Amino acid sequence: MHPLIQDLENLTDSELDAKINDLTKKYFMVSNFEVQRQIAIVLDSHKEELSKRRAKEWQKMSEKLNKNLDKLVNVS
Numbered sequence: 001m002h003p004l005i006q007d008l009e010n011l012t013d014s015e016l017d018a019k020i021n022d023l024t025k026k027y028f029m030v031s032n033f034e035v036q037r038q039i040a041i042v043l044d045s046h047k048e049e050l051s052k053r054r055a056k057e058w059q060k061m062s063e064k065l066n067k068n069l070d071k072l073v074n075v076s
Contacts, residue, residue: 017050020043020050023042
C-alpha cells in the first residue's frame with residue numbers, strides 16, 4: 001500500500017467514489033510520468049477497495065437469494 005493512503009475501510013462508498021473521480025482527473029491533468037505513476041498506484045488501491053466491497057455485497061445478495069430459493073423448491 002502507498003504510504004500516503006489513509007485507511008480506506010473507514011471511507012463510505014460515496015467518499016471512495018469521489019476520491020476515485022478526483023484522482024482520475026488529477027492523473028490526466030499531470031504531464032509528469034513519475035507523478036502519474038504515483039497517482040495510478042493510489043488510484044488502483046482505491047479501486048481495489050471498492051471492488052472488494054462490491055464483491056462482498058454481491059456475495060451477501062447471492063446467499064440471500066439462494067436461501068429464498070431453497071424455500072421455494074421442495075424436492076421430495
